[in-house]
């Protein structure tokens with residue numbers, strides 16, 4: 317009897333977990349060894365259970381160099397590979413008017429933003445950018461652009477290399493809301509990268525019931541650490557930004573035309589579960 321009861325207990329727990337019976341678990345229980353489970357949503361898995369679903373296999377991308385853009389992971393949606401802007405439109409919906417040359421696209425003053433045709437919500441986004449090597453202007457007038465997720469929430473692009481501005485509007489800021497943890501800017505003209513993880517806001521009627529969270533790496537350095545946005549990032553005046561306003565579950569990625577010829581390359585995205 318002393319050996320039967322633990323076996324029955326293990327079998328019941330395994331059946332409850334929805335996974336196959338594991339002789340090793342039964343043997344461990346019979347020996348009086350500790351057996352642990354982990355709860356994942358509605359599933360319950362035996363620790364080190366070989367029957368637990370394994371993740372899908374993908375091929376990672378390659379890293380970029382100063383002269384050569386890298387490649388995207390095999391399960392990413394490539395938004396710009398340096399050849400054309402066919403996956404983008406202008407801000408008003410017509411053809412994107414930014415210049416494409418030498419493997420990058422460049423903002424054209426007064427042409428407006430460009431937006432992806434495809435829409436996205438929660439995601440992992442990779443973007444590379446270079447502010448102009450010929451430095452002109454100061455503060456918000458130097459190398460300004462922006463990566464807007466969900467067409468709404470701006471990760472600021474700015475030449476913040478030896479360029480003082482308000483910290484919640486410098487490069488890698490969540491505009492108006494969150495100052496980056498460090499200033500990880502490279503020199504003007506050099507290629508830089510953002511890797512952004514967004515979990516989108518969820519709305520119920522006019523209310524936000526789960527706020528957006530952002531994690532951002534700038535040139536591989538963590539600069540926004542799971543920051544919960546308290547509202548929008550839209551400029552509303554010298555000391556004001558927008559509030560949360562209900563919107564669709566998926567919206568385009570937008571790159572901003574702020575009048576400066578900022579360049580972009582190697583843009584890819586992976587959709588995430590909410």
Ligand code: MG
Nearest residue numbers: 460461462473
């Ligand atoms: Mg901007």
